Amino acid sequence: MRSRHFALIAVAFLLALFAVPASAQTNFTTFVVVGDSLAAGFESGSLVVTHQNRSVPALIARQAGVQGFQQPTISEPGIPPELTLVSLVPTPLIAPKSATPGAPTNLGLPRPYNNLAVPGATAADVLTRTTDNGGLHDVILRGLGTQLQQAQALRPTTILLWIGNNDVLGAAVRGRAIDGVTLTPTDIFRTQYLQIVTALKGTGAFIVAANLPDVTSIPFVTTIKPYLVNPATGEPVLVGGNRVPLLGPAGPLPSNALVTISASTLLAQGIGVPALAGGTGTPLPDEVILDPSEQAIIRDHVNVNNKSIADICGAANIPVLDIRTLLGQVATTGRAVGGVTLTSSFLSGGIFSYDGVHPNDIGYAVTANDFISLINTSGGNLPPVDLGPVLGVTAAEAGVRAQVLRPSSSRWVPFELSGEAYGNLLAALPRLDELR
Amino acid sequence: MSIRRRVRAAAVAAALALAPASARAAGFAIFEQGARGMGFAGAFTAQANDPSAIFHNAAGIAFLKGKQIYLGGTLIHPSSTFTGADPFPGASVTETGDVGLLVPPAAYYTQPFSERTVLGIGIHTPFGLTTAWSNPDTYSGRFLSQRAELKGFSINPTIGYKLADRFAVGGGLDVRLSSVRLLRRVPVINPFTQKVTDAASVDLQSNTDVGIGFNVGMLAKISEALSAGIQYRHKVKSDYSGNAAFTQLPTGNTQLDARLSALLPQGSQPVTTSIEFPGMFSGGVAYTRDEWTFEGDIDWYQWSTFRNLSIVFTQRPDLNENVVENYKNSWQYRLGLERRLGDTWAIRGGYFFDQTPAPAESVSPLLPDADRNGFALGGTWRSGRFRVDSALWYLLSPSRSTDGVNRDQYNGTYTSHAVTLGIFLGYSF
Numbered sequence A: 001m002r003s004r005h006f007a008l009i010a011v012a013f014l015l016a017l018f019a020v021p022a023s024a025q026t027n028f029t030t031f032v033v034v035g036d037s038l039a040a041g042f043e044s045g046s047l048v049v050t051h052q053n054r055s056v057p058a059l060i061a062r063q064a065g066v067q068g069f070q071q072p073t074i075s076e077p078g079i080p081p082e083l084t085l086v087s088l089v090p091t092p093l094i095a096p097k098s099a100t101p102g103a104p105t106n107l108g109l110p111r112p113y114n115n116l117a118v119p120g121a122t123a124a125d126v127l128t129r130t131t132d133n134g135g136l137h138d139v140i141l142r143g144l145g146t147q148l149q150q151a152q153a154l155r156p157t158t159i160l161l162w163i164g165n166n167d168v169l170g171a172a173v174r175g176r177a178i179d180g181v182t183l184t185p186t187d188i189f190r191t192q193y194l195q196i197v198t199a200l201k202g203t204g205a206f207i208v209a210a211n212l213p214d215v216t217s218i219p220f221v222t223t224i225k226p227y228l229v230n231p232a233t234g235e236p237v238l239v240g241g242n243r244v245p246l247l248g249p250a251g252p253l254p255s256n257a258l259v260t261i262s263a264s265t266l267l268a269q270g271i272g273v274p275a276l277a278g279g280t281g282t283p284l285p286d287e288v289i290l291d292p293s294e295q296a297i298i299r300d301h302v303n304v305n306n307k308s309i310a311d312i313c314g315a316a317n318i319p320v321l322d323i324r325t326l327l328g329q330v331a332t333t334g335r336a337v338g339g340v341t342l343t344s345s346f347l348s349g350g351i352f353s354y355d356g357v358h359p360n361d362i363g364y365a366v367t368a369n370d371f372i373s374l375i376n377t378s379g380g381n382l383p384p385v386d387l388g389p390v391l392g393v394t395a396a397e398a399g400v401r402a403q404v405l406r407p408s409s410s411r412w413v414p415f416e417l418s419g420e421a422y423g424n425l426l427a428a429l430p431r432l433d434e435l436r
Numbered sequence B: 001m002s003i004r005r006r007v008r009a010a011a012v013a014a015a016l017a018l019a020p021a022s023a024r025a026a027g028f029a030i031f032e033q034g035a036r037g038m039g040f041a042g043a044f045t046a047q048a049n050d051p052s053a054i055f056h057n058a059a060g061i062a063f064l065k066g067k068q069i070y071l072g073g074t075l076i077h078p079s080s081t082f083t084g085a086d087p088f089p090g091a092s093v094t095e096t097g098d099v100g101l102l103v104p105p106a107a108y109y110t111q112p113f114s115e116r117t118v119l120g121i122g123i124h125t126p127f128g129l130t131t132a133w134s135n136p137d138t139y140s141g142r143f144l145s146q147r148a149e150l151k152g153f154s155i156n157p158t159i160g161y162k163l164a165d166r167f168a169v170g171g172g173l174d175v176r177l178s179s180v181r182l183l184r185r186v187p188v189i190n191p192f193t194q195k196v197t198d199a200a201s202v203d204l205q206s207n208t209d210v211g212i213g214f215n216v217g218m219l220a221k222i223s224e225a226l227s228a229g230i231q232y233r234h235k236v237k238s239d240y241s242g243n244a245a246f247t248q249l250p251t252g253n254t255q256l257d258a259r260l261s262a263l264l265p266q267g268s269q270p271v272t273t274s275i276e277f278p279g280m281f282s283g284g285v286a287y288t289r290d291e292w293t294f295e296g297d298i299d300w301y302q303w304s305t306f307r308n309l310s311i312v313f314t315q316r317p318d319l320n321e322n323v324v325e326n327y328k329n330s331w332q333y334r335l336g337l338e339r340r341l342g343d344t345w346a347i348r349g350g351y352f353f354d355q356t357p358a359p360a361e362s363v364s365p366l367l368p369d370a371d372r373n374g375f376a377l378g379g380t381w382r383s384g385r386f387r388v389d390s391a392l393w394y395l396l397s398p399s400r401s402t403d404g405v406n407r408d409q410y411n412g413t414y415t416s417h418a419v420t421l422g423i424f425l426g427y428s429f
Helices: A002-019 A022-026 A056-064 A123-128 A136-141 A147-153 A166-173 A186-201 A263-268 A292-315 A323-332 A361-377 A387-391 A419-428 B003-016 B035-039 B058-063 B254-263
Strands: A031-035 A083-087 A093-096 A158-162 A206-210 A335-337 A340-342 B068-084 B094-096 B105-112 B117-124 B129-132 B147-155 B158-164 B167-190 B195-206 B209-220 B226-233 B236-248 B267-277 B280-289 B292-301 B308-313 B321-324 B330-341 B345-354 B372-383 B386-401 B412-428
Touching: A031 A056, A031 A147, A056 A158, A056 A361, A123 A147, A123 A186, A147 A186, A158 A186, A166 A292, A186 A206, A186 A292, A206 A292, A206 A361, A323 A361, A340 A361, A340 B167, A361 A387, B035 B068, B035 B345, B035 B372, B035 B386, B035 B412, B058 B117, B058 B158, B058 B167, B058 B209, B058 B226, B167 B236, B167 B267, B195 B254, B195 B267, B236 B254
Parallel strands: A031 A158, A158 A206
Antiparallel strands: A083 A093, A335 A340, B068 B094, B068 B105, B068 B412, B105 B117, B117 B147, B117 B158, B129 B147, B147 B167, B158 B167, B167 B195, B167 B209, B195 B236, B209 B226, B209 B236, B226 B280, B236 B267, B267 B308, B280 B292, B292 B330, B308 B321, B330 B345, B345 B372, B372 B386, B386 B412
16 A cells, blocks of 8 residues: 555656646746736826736736736725826826725735735835735735735745835935935845845746836936926027026036926926026925936946846846846837837826836836746747737727816926825835935 | 747638739839740840840840830739737738739830941839838828838930840940839827827828939850840939928827927928939840740849938938838849740740848838749730730749848738739831
């Protein structure tokens, strides 16, 4: 009896060895995602089912034919309420779709979600955070442990790991680059990332990762120029043949300073605009400005962290999607798709959503295809996402909503965020607790 | 089933349905310049024994007796289909070419000038192209090209000179008149929907440019039975000026329309562009025995001259476009056979292979180029001073996939075929 058992086990073991299909390396039976807002499908300042269903992981799962890929879906208009473009003229106005947020619709799932990515999560959060007092961590983690613990509990066969964006993003969107405060120190990030990879590698799953974009190239910080622009033409306002720099705490802004989208509400009131140009003459606060030295510090963190990601993943045989290069290409030359050139321009570039930080549906679909290409070079065989309908080129376009709620008439900004939009946006972006 | 296999299966299905094709030889060269030569599948350099020698081999006219007129036209009916691939425009997309009927005409006249010299003049169409797609306002490639036309002809005054009874040289001036027309849609991202929408249509029409080239040839009648010929036709550079007319299209959103009207160029914008037509070299050998004549030719096209299509908006440099083509030099192989049936009738047949000069990256809705196999059938009826030549070509291209590497990320498989019918009349006096 015993020897028979032994023989059976031996046979089963041998079968298991030989029955592993060729694509076992990318077995999507249990596909699990660890990450932040980019992997969650956060878009236009909101986590909402419409866009969650078009998130990078959701698209990859669909293309891989994954059954039962569960996400922490949130009903319309999302948490926080999704931003929308209310009007385009005389200047674009962006506001939440509604004052009342949506609600989670998949809280009853008796197991961890496949997509565990939590908007706002840092590498440290993945390792240690279980709650955030009623925030999105609680909606997604539901007291079942950290992202990492829940990912391990699912016994994943394939893992998408895309973390670290919030270890650098806060500095860009808050206009302050302070190591250890708005930026995770690079040595700490390296240690945390290694811990995450080591733990995930222990599950035996195939892992695909992505590095970090240059967060100083996103529309949130590139849209508002450091000088006055005529919103109607997009051309600089010239006085005596010279551009009119906006005012910062240290005087007129240098031409290579970046001004964040958060300045739009202030500029609309004339703050930061020289008195001779009809503004208040009062300076913009430092929090909405990235001076060149702050940009350099942020880029340096992105580069060092990307080196850590490359080193750690390289050693663990994990393919890494080079988001930094891909997004850099979008920001510089644009990306061609059938005669359409997608760029990083706010509102009209086709890649970024209304929050200026996160991609829109097109941006996520393009990114999903980049992941799919990488997965396929690692033994996968996933068809790419059909971009025709996503772009709206090969399917009828949905009706255009253009109801004018509150025309904006700012003389100073290329667009305006409503007060609610501004509040929601800041709430959704990485916090700066330590600085307060 | 993988995407690739799905695409291939779709392409096979399309080929079986004998649906589609394209209007020209590989590249945009046209070889249908005389129905007698066509009957030999274009292998005519070593014979060149009618006035179409002005196109095929200038030396040939040196052997022509009396005054001769040769004129006619070729009906070209191309059809083509495109099956898309993911990610764009998508595996479910099928597009159909809609070129209609093309009729490049040709006319030649030759006349002895002295005992050894024959003069001639011809009008023919060595290059030309029309590419157009069905449902141009909605088809998935409309932002790349809705319609492309390269129209024109060569006026080719020619002299043939017999150096010996059986050896002649010839040369001609190639005065090439041509114009370009390009139609496409201009896309924008609708900021409200975050989808692509058609902002404008642009219709670029050039003036007619006159480019100058030349051609030279040699023809040796080595024996009664055997002849050999070579010809070289130099490249011709054409610089075009013209206008691009922008027509704004309503997007369905008045606010966006207002924004776009401020951003888009209004009315006509001056543009310049240029095309360097490739040089070509042909060499052939013809052998005659009893009532049979056989000819085999090899042609070489210097397509590497077609590096890009650069469209310069002289007043709006921000609108400039540079379509990279990077064509490669290419070869054609032609075989033809004739059998004469008494003094009145002759029948011909032949085959050619025409290699595409276009790399996969450049295979696009603007220039969906592919290799071509040509099957020729032709005949002649003559009576006294009159002659009627006709020839039918069936052109079949193997499916051409962009292999996922098209420069504009518009990927898929093009399948094409064409039927051409040439009818030419000859009269000598």
